[in-house]
Amino acid sequence: MKILFIGDIFGSIGRDMINDYLHRLVNDLKIDFVIANVENTSHGKGLLKRHYDELSFxxxxxxxxxxxxFxxxxLYDYIDEADKLVVPINQPKVLPGVKTRVFDVKGKKIRVTNVLGVAFMDSRYSNPFEAIDEYxxxxxxxxxxxxxxxxxxEKIAFAHYVKDKASAVLGTHTHVQTADEKIIDGKLAFISDAGMTGPYMSAIGCDLDSIVKRLKGSSAxxxxAKSSGQLSGVVMTFENNSPIKIERILINQDHPYL
Incomplete structure (x- = not known):
């Protein structure tokens, strides 16, 4: 079983990279199942129905x-019908959405769960270490x-916490791919961040000049960003339901897909 996980899809350039490369990756690498983080898909924040449909297609x-x-x-209008979508288990309880889903793939049941960190994040989120226990x-x-x-x-500690009962912990949100992919104790595939699929020459997807202005105190x-694109992610190989390999995928102008 080979599973491709794609890091945060950001804006139209991220969607273009999916259109350009996903089919090739699936065929070339013999991928059985594709997961992607899509919270930045529509103009850098959130997910419109037409983009949900585009990524599904x-x-x-x-x-x-x-x-x-949100x-x-x-999203409130179509979330109940979005049968591929998984929302964070520890988001505020008033918010809708399915927090974990099982997908049937070649006779295997693959569960996908979404968790929000709390370190340097929104204080409304509940503790991920406590929230994950029931899952x-x-x-x-x-x-x-x-x-x-x-x-x-926080991601590394969380992976250690769940390593005996989960199969993979894949970090998202920072949009910068890390080089620490590993199989922990022969049980759990891990990477601190799978990276971003979006504008390559950018500050995590945003126009560099506008970010510099903000950092100098402007309210820009x-x-x-408008630039060439990149696609980031990881491919995991499973045997007997256990991960045996995790490899980074990075496609951009400096790392062309051959």
Whole structure:
């Protein structure tokens, strides 16, 4: 079983990269199941219905979210019908959405769960270490957790916490791919951040000049960068429901896909 997890899809350039490369990756790497973090898909924040449909058509089979889940209010209108979408388990309880889903893939039950970190994040979120407990003894063959958080230390500690009961903890949110992919204790595939699929020459997807102005004290708006694209993620290989390999995927002008 080979599972491709794609890091945060950001704006139209991220969607273009999915259109350009996903089919090739699935065919070339013999991918069985595709998961992507999609909370930045629509103009950098949130997910519009037409973009949910576009990504579904491209072949993304499960979609995780994050702190921008409900930035596009249209989500409230279609979330009950979005059968690929997984929202964070520890978002405020008043918010709707399915927090964990099981997908049937080639006779295997793959569970996908979404978790929000709290270190340097919104204080409304409940403790992920406590929230995950009720999801660790559910039935499935493979359990993939998207940990959407700011701090690498929190992600590493979380992976250690769940390593005996989950199959993978894949970090998202920082939009910068880390080089610490590993199989922990032969049980759990891990990376601190899978990276971003969006504008390559940017500050985590945003226009560099606008970010510099903000950092110098201006109230300049966040602007989605216009540049060439990149696609980031990881491919995991499972045997007998256990991870045996995790490899980074990075495609951009400096790392062309051959």
């Amino acid at each position: 491209c072949g993304i089979q499960a979609m995780t979210m994050g702190n921008h889940t 930035d596009k209010k249209e 660790l003894d559910l039935k499935q063959d493979i359990h993939i957790i998207d940990f959407h958080g700011e701090a690498t230390s 708006p966040f602007i989605v």
